[in-house]
Amino acid sequence: MTGTSVDATDQRTTRNGKRNAAPERERSECPECTGRIAYDEEHGERACADCGLVLDADGIDYGPEWRRFDDGDDRCRVGAPVTARKHDKGLSTTIGWQDEDAYGNRISGRKRRQLQRLRTWNERFTSKNARERNLKQALGEIERMASALGLPEPCRETAGVIYRRAVEEELLPGRSIEAMATACLYAAARQQGTPRTLVAFASVSRVEKLPVQRAYRYLSSELGLKIEPADPIHYLPQYASELGVGDETERLARKILEAAKDRDLHSGRSPAGLAAAAIYGAGRLTDEGLTQERIGEETGVSGVTVRNRYRELLDAYGATRDR
């Protein structure tokens, strides 16, 4: 398999499957002298162009990190993207199980025996030591649970990355692979904004809830995982389409949430609940005819929570507009 024959245009993905786009940096003014803020790519710093005040250091370079030396500026990657979901990052060769040649014809008994031997040895080489086998098992478990819970690919990928870090940091000895794998997936799901409850994980996992909880706590403290509460606005598009509300309502809900954010209504509240309440409140203002019950059905947020939130949200929204 040579990389050069791969169609270049489809391979423009990074390791985690995301597009290679730099996030926009907000253009702002220097708080000291109101000068222009410039971003220094080379040093990863954001600093005032006039007085030199450094606002943000150690930025991440989102640009492509490879170049090509022949003519052309098409800096595509070649080959399949590397994945953290396979214990060997998907780099190793696999030998198909079918006893067929490339044209689908049956192959002779002698060849079959040869293939069988090759498979056996390939297996022995690719997962040679205990550590690799553990990794293989854990990643298999992550895949299994993720499918059971319907978690998307980036989430599984992240879980794999976290698990690898846990292995590197030697967090595994003394605790079950299964619990740790479940905890990794739980963490990844939250990081990726597709959270599931701990109970849901316990139901698909082979271990109880408690060990998973402990493993997760251990993980997040030892690895310093920064898991921030999701922004309620992220839930809006999903909920809006499930409920079939119009663009107008969705836009209004977005405004309501932004107003709420200004007044610190977020702290401690569940993002999903806020999003659901915002849609309900917006629907009320635009006469969408949404009932609390229907919101609850589609979003999994109870009517009580919707009630408690949407009043606060509308108050905040009204107050912000009056100013």
Place this chain on the structure above:
DNA sequence: ACCTTATTCTATCGGAT
């Protein structure tokens, strides 16, 4: 490992349009 605290959920009921 246990306990505390804030939040949300389920079930339920009275009142309003």
Place this chain on the structure above:
DNA sequence: ATCCGGTAGAATAAGGT
């Protein structure tokens, strides 16, 4: 008749010791 708003008690998640 359906929807809204409120309440009580259980469950949950997260943090502290």
